[in-house]
Amino acid sequence: EDQVTQSPEALRLQEGESSSLNCSYTVSGLRGLFWYRQDPGKGPEFLFTLYSAGEEKEKERLKATLTKKESFLHITAPKPEDSATYLCAGGATNKLIFGTGTLLAVQP
């Protein structure tokens, strides 16, 4: 069965303390790996798409990487405004399979 698992469930960081979020996937014939940011009560905001193992993409303090079994979202020197839930999704036939997310809190 296709599955996406994110860890940790929650992460608390001090401002400037870099860390990584993990997304492990078992999706048959993965058709893309997607990262989203979701603020409370709002729809997910698209961040990155990765299609091939070894691929990396960056946006401001965020960098996403992909291997054959997992993806990482690296957060460098986070700020309080980076606090949100980060969702990972694997592309399967005709749909995306979402993980349950990592709730990130960055304290000043």
Added chain:
Amino acid sequence: DGGITQSPKYLFRKEGQNVTLSCEQNLNHDAMYWYRQDPGQGLRLIYYSQIVNDFQKGDIAEGYSVSREKKESFPLTVTSAQKNPTAFYLCASSLQLLAELSYEQYFGPGTRLTVT
């Protein structure tokens, strides 16, 4: 600005009533989707549509219905047959829906439905 709109933001209904959630996009996307989000669970796919006048059931379609009469619009009806309708509903769209490649999906702001 291009984007996806959902209305209303909050919706309250009595048990046994059908309710329709609106979703409109002006991104010129072919594919549209409906998800529900519950605390502690990932987004779950209800229905999706690749083109006008065509739609397919997702993983949790029971108790829901959709229509796709226009490219821009994909309304979702939550019927009285849905046993646990209280949830946060999200509409999304993507450029296309291909078998061999997934495109990123863009989401609307969501509708929070409460049924009592």
